[in-house]
Amino acid sequence: MTTEGTALIRAQHQPEHERLGLSADQVLRMYRTMVLARRLDERQWILNRQGKQAFVISCQGHEASGVGSASALQPGLDLMCPYYRSLPAVLVFGSTARDVLLEGLSRAEGPWTGGRQMPAHFGDVRYHILTSGSPVATQIVHAAGAALAAKIRGDGAVAIAYFGEGATSKGDFHEGLNFAAIHRLPAIFFCENNGYAISTPLGKQMAVPNVADRGPAYGMPGVVVDGNDLLAVYRVTRQAAERARRGEGPTLIEAKVYRLTPHSSDDDDRRYRAPSEVEEARKAEPLIRMRRYLEEQSLLDERQEAAIQESVAAEIEAALAYAEQAPLPAPTEARRHVFQEAA
Amino acid sequence: MTTEGTALIRAQHQPEHERLGLSADQVLRMYRTMVLARRLDERQWILNRQGKQAFVISCQGHEASGVGSASALQPGLDLMCPYYRSLPAVLVFGSTARDVLLEGLSRAEGPWTGGRQMPAHFGDVRYHILTSGSPVATQIVHAAGAALAAKIRGDGAVAIAYFGEGATSKGDFHEGLNFAAIHRLPAIFFCENNGYAISTPLGKQMAVPNVADRGPAYGMPGVVVDGNDLLAVYRVTRQAAERARRGEGPTLIEAKVYRLTPHSSDDDDRRYRAPSEVEEARKAEPLIRMRRYLEEQSLLDERQEAAIQESVAAEIEAALAYAEQAPLPAPTEARRHVFQEAA
Amino acid sequence: MAVMTLVEAVRNALDWEMERDESVIVLGEDVGLHGGVFRATDGLQKKYGPLRVIDTPLAELSIAGLAIGAAMNGMRPVAEIQFADYIHPAFDQIVNEAAKIRYRSNGTFGCPIVVRAPFGAGVHGGLYHSQSVEALFYHVPGLKIAIPSTPADARGMLLSAIRDPDPVLFFEHKRMYRRLKGEVPEGEYTVPLGKAEVKRPGTDLSLITYGSGVYLGLEAAERLEREDGVSVEVLDLRTLAPLDQEAIAATVRKTSKVLVFHEDNKTGGIGAEVAARIAEELFAYLDGPVMRLGAADSHIPYAASLEEAILPNTETVVQALRRLAAY
Amino acid sequence: MAVMTLVEAVRNALDWEMERDESVIVLGEDVGLHGGVFRATDGLQKKYGPLRVIDTPLAELSIAGLAIGAAMNGMRPVAEIQFADYIHPAFDQIVNEAAKIRYRSNGTFGCPIVVRAPFGAGVHGGLYHSQSVEALFYHVPGLKIAIPSTPADARGMLLSAIRDPDPVLFFEHKRMYRRLKGEVPEGEYTVPLGKAEVKRPGTDLSLITYGSGVYLGLEAAERLEREDGVSVEVLDLRTLAPLDQEAIAATVRKTSKVLVFHEDNKTGGIGAEVAARIAEELFAYLDGPVMRLGAADSHIPYAASLEEAILPNTETVVQALRRLAAY
Numbered sequence A, B: 001m002t003t004e005g006t007a008l009i010r011a012q013h014q015p016e017h018e019r020l021g022l023s024a025d026q027v028l029r030m031y032r033t034m035v036l037a038r039r040l041d042e043r044q045w046i047l048n049r050q051g052k053q054a055f056v057i058s059c060q061g062h063e064a065s066g067v068g069s070a071s072a073l074q075p076g077l078d079l080m081c082p083y084y085r086s087l088p089a090v091l092v093f094g095s096t097a098r099d100v101l102l103e104g105l106s107r108a109e110g111p112w113t114g115g116r117q118m119p120a121h122f123g124d125v126r127y128h129i130l131t132s133g134s135p136v137a138t139q140i141v142h143a144a145g146a147a148l149a150a151k152i153r154g155d156g157a158v159a160i161a162y163f164g165e166g167a168t169s170k171g172d173f174h175e176g177l178n179f180a181a182i183h184r185l186p187a188i189f190f191c192e193n194n195g196y197a198i199s200t201p202l203g204k205q206m207a208v209p210n211v212a213d214r215g216p217a218y219g220m221p222g223v224v225v226d227g228n229d230l231l232a233v234y235r236v237t238r239q240a241a242e243r244a245r246r247g248e249g250p251t252l253i254e255a256k257v258y259r260l261t262p263h264s265s266d267d268d269d270r271r272y273r274a275p276s277e278v279e280e281a282r283k284a285e286p287l288i289r290m291r292r293y294l295e296e297q298s299l300l301d302e303r304q305e306a307a308i309q310e311s312v313a314a315e316i317e318a319a320l321a322y323a324e325q326a327p328l329p330a331p332t333e334a335r336r337h338v339f340q341e342a343a
Numbered sequence C, D: 001m002a003v004m005t006l007v008e009a010v011r012n013a014l015d016w017e018m019e020r021d022e023s024v025i026v027l028g029e030d031v032g033l034h035g036g037v038f039r040a041t042d043g044l045q046k047k048y049g050p051l052r053v054i055d056t057p058l059a060e061l062s063i064a065g066l067a068i069g070a071a072m073n074g075m076r077p078v079a080e081i082q083f084a085d086y087i088h089p090a091f092d093q094i095v096n097e098a099a100k101i102r103y104r105s106n107g108t109f110g111c112p113i114v115v116r117a118p119f120g121a122g123v124h125g126g127l128y129h130s131q132s133v134e135a136l137f138y139h140v141p142g143l144k145i146a147i148p149s150t151p152a153d154a155r156g157m158l159l160s161a162i163r164d165p166d167p168v169l170f171f172e173h174k175r176m177y178r179r180l181k182g183e184v185p186e187g188e189y190t191v192p193l194g195k196a197e198v199k200r201p202g203t204d205l206s207l208i209t210y211g212s213g214v215y216l217g218l219e220a221a222e223r224l225e226r227e228d229g230v231s232v233e234v235l236d237l238r239t240l241a242p243l244d245q246e247a248i249a250a251t252v253r254k255t256s257k258v259l260v261f262h263e264d265n266k267t268g269g270i271g272a273e274v275a276a277r278i279a280e281e282l283f284a285y286l287d288g289p290v291m292r293l294g295a296a297d298s299h300i301p302y303a304a305s306l307e308e309a310i311l312p313n314t315e316t317v318v319q320a321l322r323r324l325a326a327y
């Protein structure tokens, strides 16, 4: 057998993460970030029920798509335009449990908004995470603008925009992608298609089965990926980033996911979807899926899993303890920052 | 030879208009409307130079696309959302030379705006031509809305929106087509791609070669047609109308045309395109093309051509004489119709 | 008469009018199966079907644009914008199209649409679930703007809005959706657009307001009566465009001292126009400056401690009225 | 000092600032090869290349949105909207995004963009090439609005606008683009935002205005001086947001009679806020009602006979000043 043949066989048997050049350590860290995102999310629902956090909007079901995609980028160089389900992604870029809970409890020290916006309105200048508001889809155009700036400066950065499939219906999506394609901008448009925009199902949102089908209409590749599969998401995003850095232009990625919670703490999803549908989706959910992979690769056993869960829990409780004692924003802060203050 | 075989051969030799079920009379009428549109357009440039009409925006080069498409619809039933190059189309739906010149000279009697809008702002409630403004692309959504109303009422009407390729870059295009596709509305989105949006060439407007490539991204057919070929335009539009009336939903048609004039009387196109390019395009222009077809089919000889030109000229001069003596809008009219007036 | 909340009155009006007039349709995000995030359209799709109660894609530009196109083709669409904060993507269709259709067509076309949206702060919604947007449209000729402050007004004014031949923006204060209950005449009951209403008669000071301002105003007026023996007349504008000039003039002539007040931020708000008109046209009747009160010129933050520092409240209204009374 | 037209002054400012600061970029429809439909960007693409002078697709939402994204990533974009009438599709990006970025991020992000647009009537542009849009943005906290009335102000204010850390809407009156000529200081010459200027001192009446109103106002003031012996002070606001309260107070205190005037239609215009502030804060100084003058509350029609019936002119300003003087 030739050496090439042996290499081929080894490659076929090679675990996916190795094929992607990821060490055991790296995938375990990615898994831990997914767990951290999930537990932080769950913790906020408890805070909500306790009357401590007025509003929760979840990332549950979006952990693999967020962590897998953001991990394929270069924090510190690349730019992120997140949306409200991007908790897993911002954790990869540098945000911490403390940041999340400071904002969840709208404390003055919250690094994204200092309590000025609802929870999950990410944006941290330290980590190149651009400030986000609540209007859906506007950030898609910002990502194109940020990518334009990167291209003009030639600094090698890639800008990624995250958004739901509902957001693709707005003109912002169309105009942002069109411009990015014309100017071959280093941008990635990352759609997390969870099948619903609040109550509105995909079929009322578009007449095509895949958001990704729209990529070619703008002159860019459209890629569908199983958003429950961390490594698959990592792979396609890394390809898109490489393409962007080569100057070949943007990519539209569609990660098929499922929203495991109601739209938000204000929503009652039983009005528009069957609980059985949610139960079904839970079987394929990204955490279970990744845990199984790691177990199959003998990278994780029960003891290690318990250790991760414990360390995550400890991290969250410490962050929460900090956040709970942190002061609320002073009323005197309310009128600041409408304009830049004189130095 | 079987009867079938003979029929086939006959069909192959059958003139295109007959294959489309159009009589000699009908195609000649269509040709005459093209000539009328062209001469009306040229006449307005003269009025402009004479200082009588402050502004001209042309349909020259768009005659086959406008007449061919509108002729495939049912005036009196179907609805049209025109844009400023839709003169040929509105003539088919019922507008007259007199209407055009009354509006060109902004006379009180102008049936579309009574002198309130610039020339070429079509819209005649008598002919189901919805009022149009200057903002590009807004009418695309109106056509979807009008088609929605038609579908709700089940009155069998089709709504057609006309627009340039520049208009496809706006969110209105995206949102209008998306909605129409989802609800399988009886709508036709008719893009007249003349290669420029004022000075901006196609390559700066989109990164795909054809506007029609975007149809499938919405879940509707996208059809490219030679917009200089009257009968080809007629054929694809009729197919789209039939499809719409069968309840199968909208179609995106892209007619490739060329703008034979500057963008408007305020524009100097030598700043951004070579005169030689315009000269080249003149060789393929729709009037010459149709005249040749009619001559080949022995439907038109020089005498008949001269007769058409003469009758068109007479029609225009009579209309102009009427319009020139028609009164300007009285200043007292200026504040009317902001709201409906009490009966 | 039935007792209804504000949101029930809205739903009841929609139901009544859809029943009465086949050309009335409802469209917006989540308005169908879900019945709207505030339930203002609950049950309507079940009753009138998905052709007349339409779940749109997440795209406000087209929600307005579709309504306009359908209106030009014979319908009377009632479009819901999920939160007033998300009406801005539809600004062009509303301002450049709906508002100008009658004028630009020399009166030959009309655009009888209603755009409904929950608006207003005080629900800890932060910058994007708290906005008052009425002032952004107020300058535009061709638009009517209505803001009911009671369930009865909501029902009566919404019927008038749907029947109006011109575009009407209809803003419903979300904080009052369920808190407010009131008797609502059923059946054919309309409240005309363009008519203000004195919600509390008074003789010493005039408080001109609308929306949530009516409630803060009434509370403040009672306190002034009780604590200072000062009688405050509260005029609820109800329709902002067109303004009811006569009602404004009547109360100013009566009291000669006026506070114009709204929850919306002050600069460039509706209060600016009301105050400017009074200052110009009723100068001779004034015994003091035309005072204004509104939110701080700021966005509206989420944290309770911050939001309270931006919004007016009964106390700030009382203080303003006392300053006015002191003239 | 060179003599420039208004549009030349704009171009000159862009050129100066692009030369000085690499992060300044220009984007908009037809701004590159074509140099803009009014030629405000003529020659810039040739000089600075297509990466810094960008011909965008026909899509205003994204013109604003791209500028915002680029600004958050270190650029100072100057976006051109071809006509102010077409700024409405960008309303959401400007109002919900640009205006709120600093506030919502607790001061950690800024949005230093300039959105330039030719505006104003009197060129027979009809409903869609004549609009004044300043009042539509005026109510929004976080936006600055500048309207220069001379070539020197245009150059100096545009430099200030580009260097401003916050979003600035910069409106240039298209009718004055080539008609106006004036001396313009070259080199490092800035006019600060937020500062009004007395364009003509006077003692009897104050005319507070901006944009084309300055010219009608100056003509009217001269007629009043000549024909009535009445001395009119003309205050050019220049920046509408933030308003120069001190300059307003100074002229009102001086004359005690004030006419607030703009070409834009009256109701809900900038004049409403200016008049309301004067009526509230300077009541004690007033010897007459705060008068306002603007266009009729109508859209702007195309035919000359109609347009003239809507817009104010020197004669209507003179009449208003005479009514004011009569108090």
Ligand SMILES: Cc1ncc(C[n+]2csc(CCOP(=O)(O)OP(=O)(O)O)c2C)c(N)n1
Binding pocket: A085, A134, A135, A136, A163, A164, A165, A166, A167, A168, A194, A196, A197, A198, A259, A263, C029, C058, C060, C082, C086, C089
């Ligand atoms: C412009 C705008 N319109 C409406 C809303 C209200 N809203 C918030 S989230 C949402 C649904 C978004 O759906 P999708 O884009 O699929 O994201 P998902 O929540 O499913 O992740 C809606 C309608 C909004 N925030 N912005």
Ligand SMILES: Cc1ncc(C[n+]2csc(CCOP(=O)(O)OP(=O)(O)O)c2C)c(N)n1
Binding pocket: B085, B134, B135, B136, B163, B164, B165, B166, B167, B168, B194, B196, B197, B198, B259, B263, D029, D058, D060, D082, D086, D089
């Ligand atoms: C929203 C908007 N932006 C800008 C303009 C100015 N404008 C008028 S026509 C035009 C170009 C339109 O190009 P296209 O859609 O290709 O139509 P064409 O004129 O080539 O037929 C532009 C930019 C406008 N009318 N509306």
Ligand SMILES: [Mg+2]
Binding pocket: A164, A165, A166, A192, A193, A194, A195, A196, A197, A198
């Ligand atoms: Mg979704």
Ligand SMILES: [Mg+2]
Binding pocket: B164, B165, B166, B192, B193, B194, B195, B196, B197, B198
């Ligand atoms: Mg074109």
